[in-house]
Structure formats: structure tokens, C-alpha cells
Amino acid sequence: MDDQLKFLNQSAMSEQRRRPRVVILGAGFGGLSAAKALKSANADVVILDRHNYHLFQPLLYQVATAGLSPNQIATPIRQILSRQRNATVLMDRVVDVDLDTSEVVTPARRIGFDFLIVATGARHAYFGHDDWEAVAPGLKKIDEATDIRKRLLLAFEVAENTADAEMRQVALTFVVVGGGPTGVEMAGAIAELARNTIMRDFRNINTCDTRVVLVEAGPRLLPSFPEKLSASAEAQLRKLKVEVIRGDPVVECSASGVRLQSGAEFDAAMIVWGAGVMASPAARWLKSDADRAGRVIVGPDLRLPGHPNILVIGDTAAITDAAGHVVPGVAPAAKQMGQHAARAVVAMIAGRKYPPFVYRNYGNLATIGRKAAVADFGRLRLAGFAAWLVWGFVHVGFLIGFRNRISVMLDWAWSYFTFGRGARLITGDDR
Amino acid sequence: MDDQLKFLNQSAMSEQRRRPRVVILGAGFGGLSAAKALKSANADVVILDRHNYHLFQPLLYQVATAGLSPNQIATPIRQILSRQRNATVLMDRVVDVDLDTSEVVTPARRIGFDFLIVATGARHAYFGHDDWEAVAPGLKKIDEATDIRKRLLLAFEVAENTADAEMRQVALTFVVVGGGPTGVEMAGAIAELARNTIMRDFRNINTCDTRVVLVEAGPRLLPSFPEKLSASAEAQLRKLKVEVIRGDPVVECSASGVRLQSGAEFDAAMIVWGAGVMASPAARWLKSDADRAGRVIVGPDLRLPGHPNILVIGDTAAITDAAGHVVPGVAPAAKQMGQHAARAVVAMIAGRKYPPFVYRNYGNLATIGRKAAVADFGRLRLAGFAAWLVWGFVHVGFLIGFRNRISVMLDWAWSYFTFGRGARLITGDDR
Structure with a gap:
């Protein structure tokens, strides 16, 4: 274990280990926003994902229908965090969490943590089929x-x-x-x-x-x-x-x-x-209670009951926030939880208290097609062209990476005027 | 067989069959340029490929090294030929050519032809390993x-x-x-x-x-x-x-x-x-002589000896042209042969003679990296930055599809100024 620690933090370990280590599982909306929010924290941040990229899942259906290509909605995690010196990116797969020794277990190694943020998302559920x-x-x-x-x-x-x-x-x-x-x-x-x-x-x-x-x-x-x-x-x-x-x-x-x-x-x-969706196996790793969708049940402090140094966020968590809202499984909620978890960790390191999580609902969007969508901003409800425009701006705005934003906008403009689609390739093994 | 013919040419077959059918095997540079050159020919053109896209192979190494994404260098064949009313695109795999009945054999059907243009390209050769x-x-x-x-x-x-x-x-x-x-x-x-x-x-x-x-x-x-x-x-x-x-x-x-x-x-x-490269199994299908690289040996008329209605072009053919040049296995040569083959077919349909093929060498380019390349235009030889600029313009210029051209140019400009690469995704099945 000592060897692993040394390897993971060569610089930090050259002296005595002083800085606490925050391990984040998953580089989706929740995990990535937690990592970024820890940028100036006096801590070593280790973010672990089984893929080498952060995926902008809300636009994945456009890849499935040949409107966009994968690299337009995915960005290497290393690239996003390359200038954040306290962050280390690991491409690895979690198989368990050892609560006794405070270690994350992967097929080839164990990674010790002082704080753990679990943001491993959700999978489909086939309801027993x-x-x-x-x-x-x-x-x-x-x-x-x-x-x-x-x-x-x-x-x-x-x-x-x-x-x-x-x-x-x-x-x-x-x-x-x-x-x-x-x-x-x-x-x-x-x-x-x-x-x-x-x-x-x-x-x-x-x-x-x-x-x-x-x-x-x-x-x-x-x-x-x-x-x-x-x-x-x-x-x-x-x-x-x-x-x-x-x-x-x-x-x-x-x-x-x-x-x-x-x-x-x-x-x-x-x-x-x-x-339907089913949370990742985090509840099994954490030996914790889960709801019917497999999500870990945590309180508005996002903490795993009995383990104040473990926080569960995003689609992996079943949370009713401090204002009594059931937090929905959407990207903005995951981002807010990630930022909240980061602030909570910083407060714990400093020995300060921190307030419970409150979800801010900025609206709800779904697109149907060209000039067709619905948008719900509480009192303001839009349908059709107006909703579709809002949907487009919001999604391009939240895309990570300046280059991806421009490339998606150009593709959408091209599709709008020509009805064409850019990514109509049949790839994958020949059968 | 009659059923197949009917199905392939519903419009042409509503009357008696009059128009000759030209079947093109392969939608690479050779096959596609042949199909396009037959645009106004009084013939039904059937182009068959095992993929649904035309691939701009000279830039494939940029996909392999994460500079470009697949859809930037590949365009659906159907899209390229969608407005060419005499062209039918089939996604299918050739297993043989029946020289006696003049039919192309695929796993599920037989496709009769009056003229056949074979442009199935080449694969790697491992020299017996x-x-x-x-x-x-x-x-x-x-x-x-x-x-x-x-x-x-x-x-x-x-x-x-x-x-x-x-x-x-x-x-x-x-x-x-x-x-x-x-x-x-x-x-x-x-x-x-x-x-x-x-x-x-x-x-x-x-x-x-x-x-x-x-x-x-x-x-x-x-x-x-x-x-x-x-x-x-x-x-x-x-x-x-x-x-x-x-x-x-x-x-x-x-x-x-x-x-x-x-x-x-x-x-x-x-x-x-x-x-090394090895031609596709065309020589086996055509029961013809092949050189050591498996290429079908044809004369400057591009015709399969003994079968004037079958033409072999591109990397599938071993050709010494009418001027005595050995035609190289490069994209411009394949394109020229495709156009020549189309003109030859039109001439044969009209009962006219046509001149033999002469390869025009416009130059030879290879790129090494950022600002590094070599270019050989006969007397004019360039290396370094100048060659690299020429290489960039030529390759963007020849890319099929207005949209792809713009998107590749933007990506290259972005890479040039930032040293970044847009497509650094590890995709494919998890292992």
C-alpha cells in the first residue's frame, strides 16, 4: 500500500504526507464538477473513471441518430484537468470500497482515501429482464x-x-x-x-x-x-x-x-x-441501504450514514434535499451536488461546519426534433420553436470545451439549413 | 435471377430492359469516380461496397493518432450519389464473379452486369506471416x-x-x-x-x-x-x-x-x-493472372484479357500505361483510372473506339508532422514548411463534401494554434 501511495503522489510524498487525499469515483457531471471545485483546496484530488473521457450524456441520442460524432460530445478527462496541478486522473475500474481501511479497490490495486466522493452514475434497468x-x-x-x-x-x-x-x-x-x-x-x-x-x-x-x-x-x-x-x-x-x-x-x-x-x-x-435506470453498484461497495433503483440513500449532507468522510452524489444517490425536494436524476442536479460535496470536504478539512444541500431547479428541457421541444421554467412554460431554441443554447452552452461548442454549433447550423446529418457511418466489426 | 434484376431496376424494368447495366465493385477513389463519370451515361449504374461510406484513406492515420474523427474523413456513398438518378448503391459483400453468366455473386444474391468495373482496392500484406x-x-x-x-x-x-x-x-x-x-x-x-x-x-x-x-x-x-x-x-x-x-x-x-x-x-x-499491401481477392474471382501483390494484370485498356466488358482499376490492378509508366497505387491514379474506365464503357456502349490509359503524375506528397513534409512535383521539390502547406491544401481540397472540408480545416487550425487534438477517445468494447 505504501508503494501505491508513493506512486500516486510522488511530489506530495517527497516530504511527509501532509495533504489529505480526496478520491472521486466517476468523471460524469457530478464527479468532474467536484474535482474542479477542489482546484484550490489544500488536498490531493484523485479522480477515477473507467473511460478516458467525460461524456456529455444529454446529447448522446444525437450520436445514436447520426447527428453528431462521439468526439463532439466527449472530452478527455486528462485534458479538462491538465492544468489543475492537484488533480490526478486514473483510468481504472472500481470493484469495491474497503470501509475498514478507507481504500478503493480496483482490479490491480488499492487506493487509500481521506475523503471519498462517489459519483458513478446509473445504468439502464430492465426490470428483471x-x-x-x-x-x-x-x-x-x-x-x-x-x-x-x-x-x-x-x-x-x-x-x-x-x-x-x-x-x-x-x-x-x-x-x-x-x-x-x-x-x-x-x-x-x-x-x-x-x-x-x-x-x-x-x-x-x-x-x-x-x-x-x-x-x-x-x-x-x-x-x-x-x-x-x-x-x-x-x-x-x-x-x-x-x-x-x-x-x-x-x-x-x-x-x-x-x-x-x-x-x-x-x-x-x-x-x-x-x-428505466438502475444506479451503479455503489450501494454494494458501500454496504449501504439502497432504494428500488439501487441508489444509495443519503441525507441532505450527502454523507453515507456512519461514514462522514464518504459522500454520494448524482444519479448514484437518492436524496431529499434540505428544502424537502426529491432531487431529480439530471445533469444540473449532479453538478450542484458535485460542487456542494467539494465545499463540504473543504469545510471538513478545515474543521468547519457546512450547510446541507439545497437543489436549485433552473428548469427542465426536452427536445423532440427540428423546431420542436418543451421547456418548463416553473411559471414560464414553452413549447415548439421557442423551447427548441432555448434547448439548443443551453446545451451548447454547457458543452465542455470551447472547440466542441463551436463544432457542434456548426454541425447543427449545417443540419438546420440542409436537413443533412454529418455522422451517418456504419462502423464496428463486420459481421 | 430475373426477380433480382427487376428489383434492382424497378423503373428500367417497367418496360423492356434496354439500358445496359454497369456494375462497379468498390466505392473507393477508383469506383466512386467511375460512378460519377457515368452520371449522364445512358446506363444503369450499380455501385457495391461492403461499407456504407467512402473513406478518404490518405487521412486515416490522423484518425489513428486522434487528430480527426472518423466522420470527418468518411461520407456515406448514398449521400454522395443521392442526386445521381441512374446510380443505385448497394451495401453488400462480393464473394465471386460468374464469368459465364456475367453476374456478381454476393452471399444472398446474384447481380447481372453488361459491364463490370472492379475497384476493390488492397489490404495489408504480412508476407506469409x-x-x-x-x-x-x-x-x-x-x-x-x-x-x-x-x-x-x-x-x-x-x-x-x-x-x-x-x-x-x-x-x-x-x-x-x-x-x-x-x-x-x-x-x-x-x-x-x-x-x-x-x-x-x-x-x-x-x-x-x-x-x-x-x-x-x-x-x-x-x-x-x-x-x-x-x-x-x-x-x-x-x-x-x-x-x-x-x-x-x-x-x-x-x-x-x-x-x-x-x-x-x-x-x-x-x-x-x-x-506492404496485397490486392483484394479480385484475381481469384476473375480467374486471372496476378502479380506478386495479388493485383490483376491488365493492359493500358484496363480490360481483363479475354473479357472486354470487365475493367480492373485502382490498387486492384497492375498496369503499365500506354506511355510505359508503371501506374502507382495512389489515390490520384485510382481516380484517373475510374474516369477512364467510365469513358471506355460509354464508348463501348456507343460502339466507338477509345484511347488507352495514360497516367498523369501531378506530384507526390508525404507529411511528417507539424510544418514537416516532403513534396515531389518533378522539377519542383519541396521539404519542410512549404511542402506541409501544399500537403494541407491538397488534402482538404480533395476531401469529399463541403462540410467535411470546413470541419477538417477548423480542426487543423485549432490543432496548429493549440497543439491540441480533438479526438482523443478510447472507444470500443471494454475488456
Whole structure:
């Protein structure tokens, strides 16, 4: 262990170890904002992620639908933190946390910590049907997005290549499961791809024959939005010819399609899963209580009960804040928690008290397509073009990296005027 | 077969079949320029490729070294030809050509042709050591480039993570096999990545300790260039601290490194193969004579001997043109042959004669790094900054797609001023 410590902090260890070490698990919105907020802290910051990049997940559906390429929405973590001298980036995978020795365990080593911030995010949940994952991929990682892009584009190739009318219609049918923001965005984007972008590209099929079916188990789309905006989102989707089905849960996913509780069946080339999330295995590592979605239950101080030096944030945590709000699993909430956790650690190091976390809700956005979106800013509610403009500015504004911002803006401008999309490549192993 | 014909040419087949069908195999520089040159021909053009995109191969090494992202150098074939109404794009894989029935055979169907243009390009050659491919990937396809990028970036992660000095040096050692343009470009680009781009990103390693070894079996680098430019290229590489070894062929590649004929051994994290090419299996499909590199031997009329309606072009063909030049395996030559083949087909349809092919050599370029390149325009020979500027303009100019051109120019400008690189993502399946 001593060797590892030395290796991790060559400079700090040249003298006696004095500075406390803060280990951050995960470089998503929560973890990265915690690391940055510790910039001037008198502490060594170690941030660990299994990928070498920070991913701007809210735009991942645009990679899946060929609008953007992966490097436009991902930035190397090392690059983001290259000038923060107290930060060390490790690309590694957490397998456990040793609460007795205060060490993070990875396949090859143990990393001691004085403070631990757990921000390992969430994965899809298949509600006990893990075998559905192979036929209904979700959308959390870059490789999943490029895989969905490949399946999507290959479906049109299959349709173009077949002389069998029935097979052609199946190849042109896409089912999106889940009426939350991801599902709404995917359904809208697939419909636009088919109806606008690739219209002229084929000779044997009419891509306007594409069927996009959006299935929501609950009574309305976008349940976290006001009812009026849910209805508006549905109307905007129907205008794009998306078939919206509500109140009818999926009971079966297979390579040939989906079956719903009502008995309705859809033969489809592709199913995209956006129905549920499950927190990372952090609760298991921390031997702590978890809610039904696997999230670690922490109080408004973000602390793991019984372990004041361990804080849990972002999608990994189930939190009701000091004002009594249930904190939603969205990027702005994760960022705020990351900053709060950093301040809390600084206060603990200094032996000061710090106030509990209060979530500030700046608004809620979901996009549907070109000039189509909904936005909820409390009293101000927008739909259609205005909401879409706000959505565009907010997302470009929050993208990390000046260069990415410009490149995404240019691509969007290009798509807007030409209806084209820049990233229509089928990559990945040949099968 | 009739069914297939009908399906492929619904419009043409609604009456009696009148228009001849030209089938083009491969949508690289040769095949695509043939298809475009047939735009106003009174013929149905069917272009078949196993990928859905045309790849600008000369810039592939920039994807492998994280300078550009795949979609910046690849454009969907359907998009390129979407407005050419006589062209049909098929994504399929050729397994054979039936010379008796004049049909192309794919796994699922047969496609009849009146004229066939074979432009299926080339692959790497391992000179009888096909087992080396797994440890020494080549650079012809997008998936190979992203795989090399992943190995390259992971090597620095391994070096950063290890406390063992010897292991660290191995992880920071890269061997490039082959001193042609690809090898020279890769070696220069890896050295620049290590020395400029990621310098500040690590805490435990000094990326300037990176060793890049370029091994050429022959007596000099860039053998297709004048000797003076070969020497200049080597000097420019040495300035980037690339170790250049000439006249010493590789006799063994393994997961741990390479061994040379002289007995010299290099333990390396990664080997990149740029030493030889082998034509696609076209000679086997066509039951024809091939040279040692597997290329179909055709005359200056580009015709397969005994089959005047079959033309072979690009890297698939071994051609000495009507002026007695051996046509080199470069993109401009493939484009010229594609255009020539198209004109030849039009002439044959009209029952006219057409002149034999003459290759026009507009020059030869290879880049080494930032402000470093060599250019050979016959009498005018350039090295260094001037050659590098010419190289940049020529490559951006030939990129297909207005949008790609702008996006690559912006990325290059950004890299030039910041020494940064935009596509440093480790993607692909987790292992």
C-alpha cells in the first residue's frame, strides 16, 4: 500500500504526507464538477473513471441518430484537468470500497482515501429482464450509441436490399421503449432522420414508410413535466408521424419485436430502451441501504450514514434535499451536488461546519426534433420553436470545451439549413 | 435471377430492359469516380461496397493518432450519389464473379452486369506471416484506425498506472513497420502526440520519454520519392526524435515487440504495420493472372484479357500505361483510372473506339508532422514548411463534401494554434 501511495503522489510524498487525499469515483457531471471545485483546496484530488473521457450524456441520442460524432460530445478527462496541478486522473475500474481501511479497490490495486466522493452514475434497468439488453440496447455509453446508430442505418440497408414487402416494412419499424426525455428525443430523431435526411438516398424504398413507435407504460409522456407540456410533446411527436402508445407496458422484447400488455405486437428491426435506470453498484461497495433503483440513500449532507468522510452524489444517490425536494436524476442536479460535496470536504478539512444541500431547479428541457421541444421554467412554460431554441443554447452552452461548442454549433447550423446529418457511418466489426 | 434484376431496376424494368447495366465493385477513389463519370451515361449504374461510406484513406492515420474523427474523413456513398438518378448503391459483400453468366455473386444474391468495373482496392500484406496481424494492425479501415487509436492512448494510461520503471518504458515504446508514406506519417504523428499534445495530461510519466521506432527493410524511407527527399524526410523525423532504422527487415512480431534481422529487439506496447499491401481477392474471382501483390494484370485498356466488358482499376490492378509508366497505387491514379474506365464503357456502349490509359503524375506528397513534409512535383521539390502547406491544401481540397472540408480545416487550425487534438477517445468494447 505504501508503494501505491508513493506512486500516486510522488511530489506530495517527497516530504511527509501532509495533504489529505480526496478520491472521486466517476468523471460524469457530478464527479468532474467536484474535482474542479477542489482546484484550490489544500488536498490531493484523485479522480477515477473507467473511460478516458467525460461524456456529455444529454446529447448522446444525437450520436445514436447520426447527428453528431462521439468526439463532439466527449472530452478527455486528462485534458479538462491538465492544468489543475492537484488533480490526478486514473483510468481504472472500481470493484469495491474497503470501509475498514478507507481504500478503493480496483482490479490491480488499492487506493487509500481521506475523503471519498462517489459519483458513478446509473445504468439502464430492465426490470428483471436482463436478457432484453441484447435486443433492446439502452443509451448511456458511447459504444451503445454507435451500436444503435449502426443498427438504425443497417435497417434501412436491409429494407433497400430486400424484395419482400413484409420484410421491408419490418426493417423500417423502430420501437422506442420509455416516454421520458431519452425516449422522446430518440423517437423524434429517428422520425426526422427517415423523413428528412435520407429521403433521397435510396432507390427501392420510400423512407417515409418508416414507422416509429414510442411506448410508455405510464399514462403520459415526460412524467416529470407539467401535464400540458406532456400533451404538447405528444402532439409534436405525432406531427412527425411517431405513433405514441401510453398506458401499455412492454411485456416481451425479442429479436423480432415487442409485445405489449394489451396484446398488441410490433415486429421491428430495432428496439431502443429508454425505460428505466438502475444506479451503479455503489450501494454494494458501500454496504449501504439502497432504494428500488439501487441508489444509495443519503441525507441532505450527502454523507453515507456512519461514514462522514464518504459522500454520494448524482444519479448514484437518492436524496431529499434540505428544502424537502426529491432531487431529480439530471445533469444540473449532479453538478450542484458535485460542487456542494467539494465545499463540504473543504469545510471538513478545515474543521468547519457546512450547510446541507439545497437543489436549485433552473428548469427542465426536452427536445423532440427540428423546431420542436418543451421547456418548463416553473411559471414560464414553452413549447415548439421557442423551447427548441432555448434547448439548443443551453446545451451548447454547457458543452465542455470551447472547440466542441463551436463544432457542434456548426454541425447543427449545417443540419438546420440542409436537413443533412454529418455522422451517418456504419462502423464496428463486420459481421 | 430475373426477380433480382427487376428489383434492382424497378423503373428500367417497367418496360423492356434496354439500358445496359454497369456494375462497379468498390466505392473507393477508383469506383466512386467511375460512378460519377457515368452520371449522364445512358446506363444503369450499380455501385457495391461492403461499407456504407467512402473513406478518404490518405487521412486515416490522423484518425489513428486522434487528430480527426472518423466522420470527418468518411461520407456515406448514398449521400454522395443521392442526386445521381441512374446510380443505385448497394451495401453488400462480393464473394465471386460468374464469368459465364456475367453476374456478381454476393452471399444472398446474384447481380447481372453488361459491364463490370472492379475497384476493390488492397489490404495489408504480412508476407506469409498472417498471425502478425493481431499484434501489428495495419491502417486501411476506420475500425483499424480507431483500434490503433485505442491501443495508442491506452499505452499511455498503462504507463501512467504502473510503478515499474521497465514496464513504463515498454508501454511508451511504439514500433512502426514500413518506411512508406503511411509509416512515415504514423511515426511522425505519434511522436508529435506524445511530445506536444498530451505533455501536460499525466502526473507520473513524462510523455517526452516516448520512443517511436520506424523500421524500414529497404535502404531508404519513401522509396517512391527522389533520394534527396528521402533523406530530408528522415532528418525531419529525427528532429521529432523518431528513431529511424533502415535496411533491417522485421523477422518477428509478437505481443511483446519486434525482432529485426540484425538481431536488434524492441519491446513495445504497440506495433503499427505499414509495410506492404496485397490486392483484394479480385484475381481469384476473375480467374486471372496476378502479380506478386495479388493485383490483376491488365493492359493500358484496363480490360481483363479475354473479357472486354470487365475493367480492373485502382490498387486492384497492375498496369503499365500506354506511355510505359508503371501506374502507382495512389489515390490520384485510382481516380484517373475510374474516369477512364467510365469513358471506355460509354464508348463501348456507343460502339466507338477509345484511347488507352495514360497516367498523369501531378506530384507526390508525404507529411511528417507539424510544418514537416516532403513534396515531389518533378522539377519542383519541396521539404519542410512549404511542402506541409501544399500537403494541407491538397488534402482538404480533395476531401469529399463541403462540410467535411470546413470541419477538417477548423480542426487543423485549432490543432496548429493549440497543439491540441480533438479526438482523443478510447472507444470500443471494454475488456
